[in-house]
Amino acid sequence: MLKVTNLHAEVDGKEILKGLSLEVPAGEVHAIMGPNGAGKSTLSYVLTGRDGYEVTGGTATLDGEDLLALAPDVRAARGVFLSFQYPLEIPGVPALTFIRTALNAQRRARGEAEITAPAFLKLAREKAQALKIDFDMLKRALNVGFSGGEKKRMEILQMAMLSPRFLILDETDSGLDIDALRIVSDGVNALRGPDRAMLVITHYQRLLDYIKPDRVHVLAGGRIVASGGPELAHELEANGYERYEQAA
Amino acid sequence: MSLTSAIRDRDVAQLPSRRDEDWRWTDLRGLIRILPQPSPPFAGDPGAGVFDPLATQVVTLANGRGEAVIYVPAGETAWVALRILSQGDGAHAARVSITLADGARLHLFETYEGEGGYVAQTSLALTLGEGAGVERIVLAADSAGGVSISQAEVTLSPKSEFAQTVLTCGGRRQRIETRVAHPGGHASLRLDGVYLLADKAHADLTTVVTHAGVDGLTEQLTKGVVRDQARGVFQGRIVVREGADRTDAKMGHHALILSDRAEVDAKPELEIYADDVACAHGNTVGALDEDAMFYARQRGMPEADARALLTEAFVGQVIDRIDHNEARDLVRGWAAERLRP
Ligand SMILES: Nc1ncnc2c1ncn2[C@@H]1O[C@H](COP(=O)(O)OP(=O)(O)OP(=O)(O)O)[C@@H](O)[C@H]1O
Ligand SMILES: [Mg+2]
Numbered sequence: 001m002l003k004v005t006n007l008h009a010e011v012d013g014k015e016i017l018k019g020l021s022l023e024v025p026a027g028e029v030h031a032i033m034g035p036n037g038a039g040k041s042t043l044s045y046v047l048t049g050r051d052g053y054e055v056t057g058g059t060a061t062l063d064g065e066d067l068l069a070l071a072p073d074v075r076a077a078r079g080v081f082l083s084f085q086y087p088l089e090i091p092g093v094p095a096l097t098f099i100r101t102a103l104n105a106q107r108r109a110r111g112e113a114e115i116t117a118p119a120f121l122k123l124a125r126e127k128a129q130a131l132k133i134d135f136d137m138l139k140r141a142l143n144v145g146f147s148g149g150e151k152k153r154m155e156i157l158q159m160a161m162l163s164p165r166f167l168i169l170d171e172t173d174s175g176l177d178i179d180a181l182r183i184v185s186d187g188v189n190a191l192r193g194p195d196r197a198m199l200v201i202t203h204y205q206r207l208l209d210y211i212k213p214d215r216v217h218v219l220a221g222g223r224i225v226a227s228g229g230p231e232l233a234h235e236l237e238a239n240g241y242e243r244y245e246q247a248a
Numbered sequence: 249m250s251l252t253s254a255i256r257d258r259d260v261a262q263l264p265s266r267r268d269e270d271w272r273w274t275d276l277r278g279l280i281r282i283l284p285q286p287s288p289p290f291a292g293d294p295g296a297g298v299f300d301p302l303a304t305q306v307v308t309l310a311n312g313r314g315e316a317v318i319y320v321p322a323g324e325t326a327w328v329a330l331r332i333l334s335q336g337d338g339a340h341a342a343r344v345s346i347t348l349a350d351g352a353r354l355h356l357f358e359t360y361e362g363e364g365g366y367v368a369q370t371s372l373a374l375t376l377g378e379g380a381g382v383e384r385i386v387l388a389a390d391s392a393g394g395v396s397i398s399q400a401e402v403t404l405s406p407k408s409e410f411a412q413t414v415l416t417c418g419g420r421r422q423r424i425e426t427r428v429a430h431p432g433g434h435a436s437l438r439l440d441g442v443y444l445l446a447d448k449a450h451a452d453l454t455t456v457v458t459h460a461g462v463d464g465l466t467e468q469l470t471k472g473v474v475r476d477q478a479r480g481v482f483q484g485r486i487v488v489r490e491g492a493d494r495t496d497a498k499m500g501h502h503a504l505i506l507s508d509r510a511e512v513d514a515k516p517e518l519e520i521y522a523d524d525v526a527c528a529h530g531n532t533v534g535a536l537d538e539d540a541m542f543y544a545r546q547r548g549m550p551e552a553d554a555r556a557l558l559t560e561a562f563v564g565q566v567i568d569r570i571d572h573n574e575a576r577d578l579v580r581g582w583a584a585e586r587l588r589p
Contacts, residue, residue: 049545049546050546051538051542071550073549073554076545076546077548081546082546088540088543089540090561091561091565092562092564093558098547099547101549101553102548103548105548105553162547
């Protein structure tokens, strides 16, 4: 599915990713943990094509296709979805309008027919209910005035509706209360499947009790410095990053 | 110094120029070297207007011909589509006079429709009796080669309501000017505008409101989106005369510039000579929020679609303030057409 090899990337002329390699096969969930400022969000922006994140070396492919050559919206249509660490507010655009526009744009890009209005509303109601989001909230301008936790839930709702193949969750657990964490995790787990893969960025082992990873990686100093099974997350929780930061 | 007399006398010396403070961003003298011949009569059938279905009366002024006198008697309501048509490369001026008796109501749907390289001037005088109400919606679709100046003088009475939304896509040089004499006395005024400019279009939305009495309300919101080499001008002046206490006036102007070569010139002015007033104004000119653009594109929207969605939402906040439901939908469609790829 995703294959990243020796990736180097700069922001404002400063190298942040310094030879990062990572492979996430289809059907697997990989967690990325690492200290603040290690480059976790940078990796998620590089993979999704944000302006200002300049790749200076290495490759990233999705199912063998060069991801880095594609425009952000084309990557999205291929199934790449990022749940933002800090979701944006979109004044004046109701959440439903935003999601419908996105969904139809993806469908057009894939040569599929647009979704009908009734089918879209039915889907939205169903997904909102599963995520315990009040449907009326979807009529409000997306994320404007939403609480931190509500914004994160809205990210997962968008994910559920767009049904992506490669999911990147950047600290989706931060800002969520205990109940919301469970609901959101259920939503994420519902998207697990043999044709999908996920990259879950988190600071807390707790999320990984709900979304069980196949592999855990430590990102420090712009590289993956250690990888292991789920037990690695427990080890990090107990001992911190000190020894990895030295390695980096 | 006016365009009307310049056209009448075919005398460019009477055109406003950049030396006139009020016209420095919409210079006509420097643009028009020779005033063209008077426009011939309008040729052919102009077809139906966009607002015709909403109106009980359609008034058409074509190439300056005809004088429109509209009177709404006390207590009555009228729905008038006012079409101002320009065709060809001549010069012409049109006059419109609208009077509302006490308590009368008018929905005025005004359109500017042009074809050619004309020089056109339109004078409107609107007078509202006590407790009268007007919602004026203007869709200005002048031709890219046309010079068009619309000048409205609005006189309010106590307890009257005047609400205006002007939408324009500009012209070779275009100005839509509204001057309001506000007596206070719980009269309320809303003056909104939207300019959507591309290529080399120029649009100037100028408003002057003079509060002369106590307890007056004025609300203004103008938004613009300019791209290519287009130029938007907003001049908003609110004068609160001595003694016009308890005036409540708000003015907002916000513009998005989508290209390096586009330009927006804004001059919001509050001149306050009374003591007890609540006045506020806000003015921002900037680029489209790049973070929001990336967010939309990450969700799958191509750049042009994402830009259309965000700019439609931006000006939508002005369009939302239109009272008349069908007109609001129509206007929203008109704006969307000009923002979509
Ligand atoms: N625009 C920028 N200009 C300069 N440095 C930047 C810019 N954006 C990010 N950085 C730097 O890049 C580094 C990596 O940031 P990034 O957001 O990827 O970290 P992170 O691992 O996601 O951290 P956190 O756990 O706090 O979310 C940081 O040192 C940050 O200060
Ligand atoms: Mg981060």
